[in-house]
Amino acid sequence: MGPHTPLLRRIVSDLESISSAYRTLLSAIEEVEPRIAAATRQELTDQRASLKLIASENYASLPVLATxxxxxxxxxxxxxxxxxFYAGCQNVDTVEAVAAEHARELFGAEYxxxxPHSGIDANLTAYWAILAHKVESPALAEFGAKGVADLTEADWETLRRRFGEQRLLGMSLDAGGHLTHGFRPNVSGKMFHQRSYGTDPETQLLDYDVIRAQAREFRPLILVAGYSAYPRRVNFAKMRDIADEVGAVLMVDMAHFAGLVAGKVFTGEEDPVPYADVVTTTTHKSLRGPRGGMVLATGEYAPSVDRGCPLVLGGPLSNVMAAKAVALAEARTAEFQTYAQAVADNAQALAEGLLRRGVDLVTGGTDNHLVLMDVRSFGLTGRQAESALLESGIVTNRNAVPNDPNGAWYTTGVRLGTPALTSRGFTASDMDAVADMIAGVLGSTTPTTTSKGEPSKAKYDLTDDARDGSLAEAQRLLNLHPLYPGLEL
Structure with missing residues (x-):
């Protein structure tokens, strides 16, 4: 077991009592809707039986799940x-205050x-808070003594026009950005006039001089930094400098790497909190909490962010806020820092193992928690590679690469991440074994043709030997690192 394993077992001093409690709960569910109880049991079985390499997934601790x-x-x-707006919320006040306290202390944030229920809720809250702070408040001041209730339809039309004319500059989807960073089909791409910055065609790395030139020309209200599929670190001091030069608000989406910030793997200019006006994140992924979102901000933006309800959100999920508090408390421990460093070390080991076996990687490697493979050298699309790996006991997700010729559906890449397997206690040597499995499966997969005789982007052939060998090796590794050890349903 890895050095961080005690975090997953923090309250499991009496394994039989915990197991008995879960069995009792599932029995109660079964009496009402047995299909849900069965699916819940099966989900644990399935998660225990596969190598989870999806960069945006993890395993929450038993205390977080229980909360x-x-x-x-x-x-x-x-x-x-x-x-x-409701009476009797004193306990929810305690829950929310404790969660916010842990978040401020953990990340060194003012607020x-x-x-937020999710990452997109967090980003929408941030976007509207920035608009309210930078556009609505100054515009309202122009109306003099009028209160909001006194504004005419013409006044509101002026406000709507000003809101709709704002600009956003974010990382493009194929370069590693997220849907919510201005992707046109997403609401963020409809809220703003948007443009995207990419990566250098040769190095596939961010070019801050090019981003600066784009910002000078476009003059965005918001400059968004952060990523979901960029395997390198970002210099947030440089992004802050660019934002200041053009008078933009710097917003950072650290949903993917929040755990590396919390665990002090990313420090100095690689820690976004000292440099950004607003930081958003999910609380799962590398932070290993419940599925949810969160916004950090400077004091200047705090009042606007605090209007998330009713601006964007309805009633908060109080039980999830409580689970966030527990997860954030866990993230303030020395064990979590050890875990976070192991996530980065394991990603490096995985990348090195793949490179030694001839697999092409975007940017040539990684220095965060994720690895992005380019599978063209195998003659495959990302969808074919994803499916072949899944059949072989390895759960990944297909992902676009810079200037992807196959688009966002079939893709040319496969994204891998180490947070989940690291939670199970996987080590660098284990990750090298995983790299060997991945290379072996992809090397034994060939695309098939469609009924028209054209190369298929989805169908493939995988040899039985490669699939069966990978499944056996996956089981060996999983047996070495059990999920929620001692929990028996």
Whole structure:
């Protein structure tokens, strides 16, 4: 077991009692809807039986999971701490205050908003808060003594026009950005006039001089930094300098690498919190908490972010906020710092193992938690590679690479991440074995043709020997590193 394993077992001093509690809960569910109980049991079985290399997934600790399944879910609590629209929210106030306190202390932030239900909710809250702070408030001041209730339809039309004319510059999807960074089909691409920055065609790395030139020409209100499939670190001091030069708000989406920030793997100019006006994140992924979102901000933007409800959100999920508090408390421990460093070390080992076996990697490697393979050398699309690996016991996701010729559906890449397997205790030597499995499976996979005789982008042939060998090796590694050890249903 890895050095961080005690975090997953923090409250499991009596394994039989915990197992008995889960069996009792599932039995109660089974009495009402047996199909849900069966699916829940099967999900644990399935997660235990596969190598999870999806960079955006992890395993929450048993305390975090237990916190979500409580009666806190029954309470409506629109508003903020001490200012609710419902009575009887004193315990939710405690939960939200504790979660925000842990977030501020963990990340060194002036303000933390823990209500968002997801990463996109966090980004929407941030975008609208920035618009409200930078556009609405100055515009309202122009109307003099009028209150909001006194604005005419012409006044509101002026506000709507100003809101709709704002600009956003974010990382392109194929370069490693996220849907919510201005991708046109996403709401973020419809809220703003948007443009995207990419990576250098040769190195596939961010070119800060090119980004600066784009920002000078486009003059965005918001400059978005952060990524979901970029296997390198970002210099946020340089991004701050670019934002300041053009008068932009610097917003950083650290959903993918928040755990590396929390675990002090990313420090100095690679830590976004000291440089950004607003930082958004999910609380799962590398942070290993419940599925949810969070916004960090400077004091200047705190009042606008605090209006997430009713601006964007409805009632917060109080049970999930409680689970966020538990996860953030875990992330403030020395064990979590050890875990975070192991995530980065394992990603490096995986990348090196793949490179030794001739696999092409975007940017030639990694220095964060993820690896992005370019599978063209195998004659495959990302979808074929993803499917062949899944059949062989390795769960990944296909992903676009810079200037991807296959588009966002079939793709040319496969994204790999190490947070989940590191939670199970996988080591660098284990990751080298995983690299050998991946290279072996892809090397034994060939595309088939369609009914028209054209190369298929989805169908493939995989040799039985390669598939069976990978499944056997996966089982060997999984047996060495059990998930939630001692928990028996």
């Amino acid at each position: 979500m399944g409580t009666w806190l879910s029954d309470k409506y609590a629109e508003g903020t701490v001490g200012h609710r 933390a908003y823990v209500q």
